[in-house]
Amino acid sequence: MPQSSILQFTEQLTTNRSSRICLWILTLIVLLVWIGPQLSAYDTSTSDFSLILSVPDLVNGHWLGTDALGRDVFSRVLHGGRVSLLVGCVATLVSIAIGVPYGAIAGFYGGRIDALMMRVVDILYTMPFMFFVILLMVVFGRNIVLIFVAIGAVNWLDMARIVRGQTLSIKNQDYMTAAKVCGASQWVMIYRHVLPNLTGVVVVYATLNVPQVILIESFISFLGLGIQEPATSWGALINSGMRDMHRAPWVLIAPAVLLSLTVLCLNMIGDSLRDVLDVRQKTV
Amino acid sequence: MLWKYIAQRLVGAIPTLLVMIFIAFYLVHSAPGGPFDAEKEISAEVKANLDRLYQLDQPLHIQFLNYLSSLIQGDLGPSFRYRDWSVNDLIQTGFPVSLKLGVIAMSLAVVVGCMLGIVSALNRNQILDDWIRIGAVTGIAIPGFVVAPFLILFFAIWLGWLPAGGWQYNRPSDMLMPVATLALPQIAYITKLMRGSMIEVLESSYIRTAKAKGLPIYLIVLRHSIKPAILPVISYLGPASAAIITGSVVIEQIFGIPGMGRYFVQGAMNRDYTLVLGVVVLYGMLILLANLIVDLIYVWLDPKLRYE
Numbered sequence: 018m019p020q021s022s023i024l025q026f027t028e029q030l031t032t033n034r035s036s037r038i039c040l041w042i043l044t045l046i047v048l049l050v051w052i053g054p055q056l057s058a059y060d061t062s063t064s065d066f067s068l069i070l071s072v073p074d075l076v077n078g079h080w081l082g083t084d085a086l087g088r089d090v091f092s093r094v095l096h097g098g099r100v101s102l103l104v105g106c107v108a109t110l111v112s113i114a115i116g117v118p119y120g121a122i123a124g125f126y127g128g129r130i131d132a133l134m135m136r137v138v139d140i141l142y143t144m145p146f147m148f149f150v151i152l153l154m155v156v157f158g159r160n161i162v163l164i165f166v167a168i169g170a171v172n173w174l175d176m177a178r179i180v181r182g183q184t185l186s187i188k189n190q191d192y193m194t195a196a197k198v199c200g201a202s203q204w205v206m207i208y209r210h211v212l213p214n215l216t217g218v219v220v221v222y223a224t225l226n227v228p229q230v231i232l233i234e235s236f237i238s239f240l241g242l243g244i245q246e247p248a249t250s251w252g253a254l255i256n257s258g259m260r261d262m263h264r265a266p267w268v269l270i271a272p273a274v275l276l277s278l279t280v281l282c283l284n285m286i287g288d289s290l291r292d293v294l295d296v297r298q299k300t301v
Numbered sequence: 302m303l304w305k306y307i308a309q310r311l312v313g314a315i316p317t318l319l320v321m322i323f324i325a326f327y328l329v330h331s332a333p334g335g336p337f338d339a340e341k342e343i344s345a346e347v348k349a350n351l352d353r354l355y356q357l358d359q360p361l362h363i364q365f366l367n368y369l370s371s372l373i374q375g376d377l378g379p380s381f382r383y384r385d386w387s388v389n390d391l392i393q394t395g396f397p398v399s400l401k402l403g404v405i406a407m408s409l410a411v412v413v414g415c416m417l418g419i420v421s422a423l424n425r426n427q428i429l430d431d432w433i434r435i436g437a438v439t440g441i442a443i444p445g446f447v448v449a450p451f452l453i454l455f456f457a458i459w460l461g462w463l464p465a466g467g468w469q470y471n472r473p474s475d476m477l478m479p480v481a482t483l484a485l486p487q488i489a490y491i492t493k494l495m496r497g498s499m500i501e502v503l504e505s506s507y508i509r510t511a512k513a514k515g516l517p518i519y520l521i522v523l524r525h526s527i528k529p530a531i532l533p534v535i536s537y538l539g540p541a542s543a544a545i546i547t548g549s550v551v552i553e554q555i556f557g558i559p560g561m562g563r564y565f566v567q568g569a570m571n572r573d574y575t576l577v578l579g580v581v582v583l584y585g586m587l588i589l590l591a592n593l594i595v596d597l598i599y600v601w602l603d604p605k606l607r608y609e
Contacts, residue, residue: 145546155329
């Protein structure tokens with residue numbers, strides 16, 4: 018993307034009121050998750066058995082109360098948020114790393130290669146992929162790195178499809194013909210002309226992919242099949258919050274609100290990015 | 302013509318199905334630790350006998366072929382964890398419950414989603430439309446496992462109106478919250494889709510003609526707009542049924558509903574190979590079938606495709 022269009026685009030993005038609010042909320046959440054745990058006097062795993070399920074209290078430093086083991090909810094929620102956001106970003110990077118080259122190659126070469134590659138995507142697309150992620154968790158144990166890779170590895174299909182569509186339309190542009198006439202090699206054409214023009218689409222769908230991944234991870238962790246103690250994520254916290262909600266609703270409310278807000282804001286920002294960059298019309 | 306299309310699609314689904322079974326089978330069988338790893342160690346002899354009984358001593362590709370051939374005969378094998386139960390038995394007890402839940406949620410999602418979408422489109426850019434859109438965006442973002450605990454908190458714990466979980470004698474009060482939770486994100490998505498396509502249809506020239514000849518708005522909607530506008534919703538029903546199937550796993554877990562999803566989660570926790578494999582295979586087939594049905598409805602609704 019050239020400099021001027023980046024400026025223009027941030028301007029357009031921030032003039033849209035709802036997406037501006039979302040951007041602020043999201044920035045706030047990211048900052049909280051990043052530096053918040055340092056502000057709290059308590060760490061995530063120290064139990065205080067004299068303060069089990071205590072009410073949120075500004076005086077004793079348990080700003081969001083404590084859970085069933087007397088642990089500080091505030092720092093647990095923020096640490097859980099780190100894991101959730103990290104999974105969202107890393108798994109999205111994995112799906113970009115697989116999906117973009119895959120889609121670009123299929124779209125660029127076209128013909129039989131394209132048909133074969135897209136047939137593979139079609140077949141994988143109808144798979145019950147959530148169950149495959151759960152199977153992967155069950156089979157290879159529940160460590161964080163694997164969660165990243167597993168989700169990314171099943172989540173690249175959308176990216177591949179969209180990138181392929183975009184590449185097909187780029188291929189028919191005049192500048193591609195011009196490049197060919199000038200004798201540019203295939204790699205130069207892909208590297209100099211196709212990839213830069215894919216940036217917009219990839220940014221939009223990566224943004225929309227992050228909340229999806231966060232939801233998948235929390236779904237699995239909620240079932241107790243994802244992240245394991247002492248590490249935690251919003252999904253796991255919602256699950257443990259649900260067990261004590263009749264006595265201590267704040268244990269449930271804190272992670273539930275943060276997760277919902279994050280996903281909501283990312284969706285809104287992704288949608289308005291799509292409108293601003295006008296991606297949908299180009300991908301036909 | 303139609304039968305030929307159906308046959309073509311069914312044949313086309315076979316490779317997909319095979320790939321799916323293959324991946325699931327090899328994943329499950331590459332798990333470290335076997336189904337008989339209990340806390341109490343069993344003697345090597347007993348283990349060898351058990352392995353022979355369940356044919357776990359054979360090479361993996363032979364096991365895979367055995368599994369396929371019994372699958373074709375409709376036999377999913379014995380459960381490794383539930384003694385005296387076959388996977389078929391477990392699925393037979395769990396599946397009707399899950400199916401009922403899913404079908405009710407899906408119908409609710411289509412009816413309510415389409416209605417809200419139409420209302421929203423007719424009141425475009427007015428206050429009602431704004432609220433419906435905000436509701437839809439929120440509904441898409443908030444997952445079932447967040448909605449469900451709050452519903453339980455309000456309606457079961459604080460107000461005491463509904464049971465917090467369980468599934469007895471088909472009581473409607475047991476179904477209310479699970480169905481609502483399962484349907485909510487789909488209602489939101491369908492509302493969004495229906496609103497978009499309805500607005501597009503309402504701007505087309507034949508609707509302008511209908512307006513010009515003085516047809517009342519409800520007739521324009523009923524006679525001329527719903528059918529073309531509903532097509533994107535129909536094509537979304539394939540992914541929607543996959544989402545409802547996946548969602549039902551967590552909903553059944555939360556509300557303690559004895560459906561297939563619970564068996565899946567328990568099977569995954571217990572390393573019950575055959576059960577997990579059986580459920581994944583069945584879910585996969587269901588999703589393929591749902592996609593086929595959706596495509597048929599689409600062809601039936603869209604005359605452009607019908608004559609091709």
